Amino acid sequence: MRRAWIIASALLAALFGYTVWESRKYAYLDALGPGPGFFGIWLGGVGVLLALFLIAEVVRGGAFLDGDARVLPALADVPRPLAILVGIALVAASVEYVGFRLATLVFIAVLLPLLGVRNWIAIPVLAVAGSWGVFHVFYHWLKVPLPLGELGI
Amino acid sequence: MRMKLSSLGLAASLIAGAATVAFAQGFPSRPINLIVAFPAGGSTDIGARIVGAIAEKAFKQPVVIVNKGGAGGQIGWTELSRAKADGYTIGYVNLPATHTVVLDPERKAIYDLDSLVPVINQVLDPGIVWVRADSPFKSFKQLLEEAKAKPGTIRAATTGILSDDHLAILMSEEAMPGASFRMVHLAGGAAQLKEVLAGNIDVAFDNVGSIVKQVKAGQLRGLAVLDTQRSKFLPDVPTSVELGFKTVISSSTRGIAVPKGTPADVVKALADTFKAAMADPDHVSKLEEQGLAIKVMIGDEYTKYYRDNYALSKKYVEWAKSRPAK
Amino acid sequence: MEGLTFLLNGMIAASTGQNLLFAVAGCFLGTLIGVLPGVGPAAGTAILIPLTFKLDATAGIIMLCAIYYGAMYGGTITSVLINVPGEAASVVTCLDGYEMAKQGRGGTALGIAAIGSFIGGSIATLALVVVAPYLAQLGLRFGPPEFFGLMLLGLCLVTALAGRSIVAGLLMAIVGLLLSLVGQDPTRGAPRFTFDIVALYDGVDFIPVVMGLFGVGELLSTAEKPYRDVLKTNLTRLFPTAAEWKRSIGAIFRGSGIGLFMGLIPGVGAIVPTFMAYILEKKLSRHPEQFGKGAIEGVAAPETANNAYANASMIPLLTLGIPSSPTIAIIMGAFIMKGLAPGPFLFSEKPDLVWAVIASFFVGNVILLVMNLPFVGLWARILHIPWQYICVGTLLFCILGAYSLRQSVFDIWVMLAFGIIGFTMRKLDLPTAPLILGLILGKELEKNLRTSLEMSGGDFSIFFTRWLSLALLIMSAMIIIGSALSLAPKEVRESTAD
Numbered sequence: 001m002r003r004a005w006i007i008a009s010a011l012l013a014a015l016f017g018y019t020v021w022e023s024r025k026y027a028y029l030d031a032l033g034p035g036p037g038f039f040g041i042w043l044g045g046v047g048v049l050l051a052l053f054l055i056a057e058v059v060r061g062g063a064f065l066d067g068d069a070r071v072l073p074a075l076a077d078v079p080r081p082l083a084i085l086v087g088i089a090l091v092a093a094s095v096e097y098v099g100f101r102l103a104t105l106v107f108i109a110v111l112l113p114l115l116g117v118r119n120w121i122a123i124p125v126l127a128v129a130g131s132w133g134v135f136h137v138f139y140h141w142l143k144v145p146l147p148l149g150e151l152g153i
Numbered sequence: 154m155r156m157k158l159s160s161l162g163l164a165a166s167l168i169a170g171a172a173t174v175a176f177a178q179g180f181p182s183r184p185i186n187l188i189v190a191f192p193a194g195g196s197t198d199i200g201a202r203i204v205g206a207i208a209e210k211a212f213k214q215p216v217v218i219v220n221k222g223g224a225g226g227q228i229g230w231t232e233l234s235r236a237k238a239d240g241y242t243i244g245y246v247n248l249p250a251t252h253t254v255v256l257d258p259e260r261k262a263i264y265d266l267d268s269l270v271p272v273i274n275q276v277l278d279p280g281i282v283w284v285r286a287d288s289p290f291k292s293f294k295q296l297l298e299e300a301k302a303k304p305g306t307i308r309a310a311t312t313g314i315l316s317d318d319h320l321a322i323l324m325s326e327e328a329m330p331g332a333s334f335r336m337v338h339l340a341g342g343a344a345q346l347k348e349v350l351a352g353n354i355d356v357a358f359d360n361v362g363s364i365v366k367q368v369k370a371g372q373l374r375g376l377a378v379l380d381t382q383r384s385k386f387l388p389d390v391p392t393s394v395e396l397g398f399k400t401v402i403s404s405s406t407r408g409i410a411v412p413k414g415t416p417a418d419v420v421k422a423l424a425d426t427f428k429a430a431m432a433d434p435d436h437v438s439k440l441e442e443q444g445l446a447i448k449v450m451i452g453d454e455y456t457k458y459y460r461d462n463y464a465l466s467k468k469y470v471e472w473a474k475s476r477p478a479k
Numbered sequence: 480m481e482g483l484t485f486l487l488n489g490m491i492a493a494s495t496g497q498n499l500l501f502a503v504a505g506c507f508l509g510t511l512i513g514v515l516p517g518v519g520p521a522a523g524t525a526i527l528i529p530l531t532f533k534l535d536a537t538a539g540i541i542m543l544c545a546i547y548y549g550a551m552y553g554g555t556i557t558s559v560l561i562n563v564p565g566e567a568a569s570v571v572t573c574l575d576g577y578e579m580a581k582q583g584r585g586g587t588a589l590g591i592a593a594i595g596s597f598i599g600g601s602i603a604t605l606a607l608v609v610v611a612p613y614l615a616q617l618g619l620r621f622g623p624p625e626f627f628g629l630m631l632l633g634l635c636l637v638t639a640l641a642g643r644s645i646v647a648g649l650l651m652a653i654v655g656l657l658l659s660l661v662g663q664d665p666t667r668g669a670p671r672f673t674f675d676i677v678a679l680y681d682g683v684d685f686i687p688v689v690m691g692l693f694g695v696g697e698l699l700s701t702a703e704k705p706y707r708d709v710l711k712t713n714l715t716r717l718f719p720t721a722a723e724w725k726r727s728i729g730a731i732f733r734g735s736g737i738g739l740f741m742g743l744i745p746g747v748g749a750i751v752p753t754f755m756a757y758i759l760e761k762k763l764s765r766h767p768e769q770f771g772k773g774a775i776e777g778v779a780a781p782e783t784a785n786n787a788y789a790n791a792s793m794i795p796l797l798t799l800g801i802p803s804s805p806t807i808a809i810i811m812g813a814f815i816m817k818g819l820a821p822g823p824f825l826f827s828e829k830p831d832l833v834w835a836v837i838a839s840f841f842v843g844n845v846i847l848l849v850m851n852l853p854f855v856g857l858w859a860r861i862l863h864i865p866w867q868y869i870c871v872g873t874l875l876f877c878i879l880g881a882y883s884l885r886q887s888v889f890d891i892w893v894m895l896a897f898g899i900i901g902f903t904m905r906k907l908d909l910p911t912a913p914l915i916l917g918l919i920l921g922k923e924l925e926k927n928l929r930t931s932l933e934m935s936g937g938d939f940s941i942f943f944t945r946w947l948s949l950a951l952l953i954m955s956a957m958i959i960i961g962s963a964l965s966l967a968p969k970e971v972r973e974s975t976a977d
Contacts, residue, residue, distance in 0.1 A: 145218075152183055
């Protein structure tokens with residue numbers, strides 16, 4: 001927990017530092033007042049200080065930490081969240097090429113078993129309902145434009 | 154048997170030939186995406202939905218309105234310029250806004266004048282200068298004289314940085330040398346109305362379509378319509394030209410364009426169908442309800458307007474960038 | 480009195496077939512969202528926006544609002560039955576609600592929550608009817624400097640009240656504010672921090688961020704540690720006994736007052752009033768030792784405050800156009816999508832719509848009461864659906880929602896990234912609300928600052944010479960000084976980790 005806080009604060013400090021650096025490219029002030037770079041510099045600067053303060057606080061043993069709660073999931077618990085993340089990423093990467101229906105069909109049909117569902121009737125039914133069914137409702141009834149993909153499906 | 158086979162082949166080639174002809178003539182064979190570079194509910198979107206609903210009957214294919222709002226239209230126009238040039242992705246261009254994005258190097262536009270090919274114009278909404286009904290400014294001329302006598306004190310609202318209204322203020326300043334306004338860039342017509350009524354802004358530059366209702370109701374006073382002829386929605390408001398300011402002509406136009414490289418026959422099919430749709434009485438009455446003036450321009454006329462507007466905007470964008478903020 | 484006439488007309492409009500149908504549908508979907516652990520009102524409202532695309536403005540907004548307060552109520556059910564808050568504002572309900580369920584009084588806990596919510600929601604809506612027209616009048620005098628002050632006040636509050644550590648709250652608010660800098664800057668219209676990605680020219684849209692932090696992030700947590708079994712408890716006896724009723728009634732009215740008052744202040748968040756109501760009851764009680772062991776006031780007070788807050792937080796939105804919480808910001812987004820600007824003008828320009836929406840809150844409160852008291856067993860049964868189906872189904876709607884708002888695949892990526900960030904923040908116990916409000920308010924803050932200075936020609940005195948603006952600035956300063964001196968009740972700060 002302690003190490004996780006330090007890493008997180010250090011990452012934030014780096015992010016804020018970068019913002020300050022990037023903001024120097026934009027005008028700090030202009031004729032009317034704060035320019036486009038003003039807030040980046042100040043917010044980033046204050047952020048760096050706060051993040052460093054937090055690190056110091058954690059090292060000293062700050063009171064706001066919750067004992068020894070685990071931050072990284074136990075190894076056995078990793079596959080499920082990971083499957084979700086990879087699943088969303090694959091849909092995002094493919095949806096404009098293969099279309100909404102195909103992308104979500106595969107998403108549902110693969111993710112459900114990966115999360116531990118073993119009902120081999122429910123999986124195909126839900127996959128079709130969740131892809132073709134949802135598409136039909138949203139595209140045709142609710143007029144929500146959804147990607148059709150190169151093949152037009 | 155042989156003969157039969159060859160006649161079969163002939164038939165097949167005939168069908169194939171018919172199919173290719175059908176492809177050229179039979180555009181479109183699937184839904185057309187019409188990109189609107191502004192959120193749903195805005196006046197560009199309203200116009201697009203009205204004409205789209207009529208055109209899709211003629212196309213016999215759905216016209217899907219795709220709102221790609223953001224960054225003053227820049228996101229939608231970028232998307233349009235990058236789309237496949239097959240006629241299935243078309244979009245609205247708003248002049249001069251589409252051009253001012255390109256003309257301002259700070260906006261880092263990645264499309265340019267030639268990335269888009271104008272097809273047909275639908276609406277020309279002239280600029281208007283308006284004040285609160287109890288404002289001391291009774292005429293456009295008096296307003297400009299006041300802006301000259303007390304430069305940089307009259308608070309004038311635009312509907313955004315480098316919008317047509319921003320350019321209109323610059324044109325007005327140019328027409329009365331020495332005059333200068335204190336420019337306030339607001340988010341749009343609704344924000345203008347609120348601030349003017351609250352007394353935070355003295356005068357607003359916008360388009361006729363946004364405020365017809367309030368002017369007719371007597372809540373606001375139109376000082377000048379920035380056009381060569383009076384607006385049929387507000388026949389009592391004089392034009393800038395008749396008041397003697399011949400260079401102060403500003404409008405926002407909305408029309409349909411396609412990405413560069415779209416086949417000529419597809420462009421023609423689009424232009425013809427949309428032209429017919431815009432002549433439809435349903436289209437005319439629905440747009441008039443919105444206070445939007447129809448101005449159909451097509452082919453060379455629209456192309457010329459598209460290019461002339463670029464040249465005109467260029468001058469004022471450069472000026473806007475160099476003009477001091479105060 | 481004029482308000483009453485309008486309200487009557489609104490009632491008629493809200494009770495017409497179509498609007499009533501969408502209110503019922505919204506309450507149903509909202510309760511469902513609240514019941515499903517892992518999806519709170521913010522993510523739930525966000526992913527259901529596409530449902531309203533085709534509806535007219537009145538029906539669409541009625542439905543979204545119904546989803547919102549339905550979700551606020553539905554969260555109670557999971558708190559009581561599986562000790563997992565369905566949404567953040569029900570955290571405190573777990574303390575006594577779950578205990579009551581363990582004692583076989585689960586039905587009563589849900590019953591008193593439904594009744595309390597109904598009373599609290601109705602009182603807050605009544606206040607909205609009375610106060611809103613006057614506030615809208617005041618709102619007409621709000622110019623850019625006043626909005627700047629108000630946004631600043633909201634941001635100060637959310638930071639001061641968020642999380643167990645003010646430093647952590649501030650850090651997250653800064654992250655949100657920095658995110659709000661991405662996109663066109665209001666001074667020159669030039670893209671900033673965009674890395675030449677065109678999708679970023681308009682900035683980071685907060686809705687996929689909300690879906691990521693509150694939706695995907697929560698689902699990742701659920702997937703890591705699937706929730707426990709549903710408690711078998713007696714759901715047949717819903718109405719409290721005379722003795723229980725006597726103990727609750729005071730709590731319900733005090734809870735209503737707290738929720739109502741907190742709803743008026745932008746940036747407080749739903750969780751603060753629930754904790755304050757709970758702490759107040761514990762302090763007033765003659766037997767504080769029973770709290771945490773199944774005291775019925777411990778359920779009645781926060782649940783009432785919760786729904787009073789939900790209804791009252793519509794007041795700043797409708798009268799000033801200020802979103803006081805992420806969910807309200809999403810509802811505001813829906814107004815804008817329908818071409819309406821929430822704010823003082825709405826009352827004069829679209830009275831039909833505003834009053835129909837307000838009246839629908841009354842209607843919605845009745846619907847929720849009806850939907851919850853007799854059907855509570857049905858909702859409990861939904862919790863028996865294996866979590867995998869709920870998780871995948873919700874993810875599907877998250878993807879659909881994130882994409883369809885701007886037809887942008889980029890927004891799916893934004894949602895994914897913030898899902899990971901939200902998952903991590905949960906682990907580290909970092910508050911998410913300041914991040915979201917920083918993102919939402921930051922853009923407005925900078926824009927209103929700029930517009931104010933454009934109006935004054937660069938003269939900063941514009942913020943101090945207008946009394947409303949000055950008052951708001953002084954209040955903001957007081958909150959910051961107060962929180963630095965730790966004046967806020969310690970329990971409130973410690974418990975508001977979300």
